Amino acid sequence: MLVTTQAIVLSKLKYRDNDLIVKCYTQQLGVVSFLLRGVLKSKKGGARTAYFQLLSQLQLTLNYKDNRSLQTLTDVKLNHLYSSLHTHVLKSAIVMFLSEVLSSGLREEEENETLFSYIETTLLWLDVQSEYANFHLLFLLNLTKYLGFYPDIKNSDSRYFNLVEGKFQDTPDNRNTITGEDLGLLKQLLGTTFDDLPTVKINGKQRQSFLNMMLLYFELHLGSFKPPRSLQVFNQVFN
Template identity: 65%
Template sequence: MLISTNAIVISKLKYGDNDLIVKCYTQDYGTQSFLLRGVLKSKKGKVQAAYFQMLSQLQIVMDYKNNRSLQHIREVKLNHLYSSLHSNVVKSAVAMFLSEILSGALQEEEPNETLYSYIETTLLWFDSYTEYANFHLLFLLNLTKYLGFYPEVAHLEYEYFNLQDGKFELKAIDRHTISGDNVTVLKRLLETTFDILTEVKISSKQRQSFLNVLLLYYELHLGNFKKPKSLEILHQVFN
């Protein structure tokens, strides 16, 4: 059955000499993996390897079968042509990092149009802005809304946050409780939207510390989640 849907590239893996296995988050069918035969050899045809850069936003026509683990793409075209996301070194490092997060966190083969729209619109924001040092922090924090473990915002006046339970507390009662600068950054981001993100000032040290907190938060709430291999690269480009 031929299906047309929007898709965002979240991982790719070379398979053999000339093939690629690409994982996409699609608007209508959730997470889907595709086998692209001969795509690394052929310079002709409707499916080219250049389309499948990390976080590229595509419109694809796929030959869909619900009992097949690897689907086939018949046609592909860009939905959005990024102006800087793939050409700016720092943005490319962020894109690689976020694609790893999404690849690990998005497993369901079920549509979630609000989640798709969130990823689509925030990536367009990221592509268009020149001040983006805190983008990945707010992106990951807000993503937890759609994954089911967004922090409870009751008792924002409390000075401790329990990562295991996802709520603010009056005192530390769990080993996965944070305080100090990490709680200050968390509160600031909980009250921030992308429209005013450029006004949020966080030091490099605070940013790195809070990112590690976010990754632990993901590990505690997503069973098979692993720290991205590109984390070290991300730290290097921001330092």
């Protein structure tokens, strides 16, 4: 079945000497992986691989078969040319980090057009911004809405947040209950839009603590989720 769909690149991996395996999140098919044969040995292949930078937004045509783990790509076009995401050092660090989060977190995801639209539009927003130090924090928090474990905002005036239950409460009852600065920032971000992010003023230590808390939240709710390998470098860049 020939399928043309919008796609966002999640990862790419060299396979054998000259092949490339690319994983994308697509609008119509969810997560799809495909094999690009021989692209690393030819001059034309080099031009083709340039399309598959992390989080690039593409239009793909696939010869799709349900029983295949690796699909066959028949055509690729660039859907949007970023102005800064792949050329600005700090934004490139965000791209690398979020691509790992999405590649792990969307592993079992099927078609979800609202989730695809969320990722697509927020990346376009980031591409044109000059203030974005807290972008990844709000991105991850809002992502939980589409993955099914967005915090229950009832009782949000409580003194604790239970990461396992995803809800606010008045007493701590396990080691995965947060309070203090992480709780305060969570409450603030729950009422913040991306355009209002510059009003969120926190230091590097607070940013790193909240990010670690969010990654734990993902681990607790997504059995297959693993912390990004780029986390240490990412924290050094943004702290």
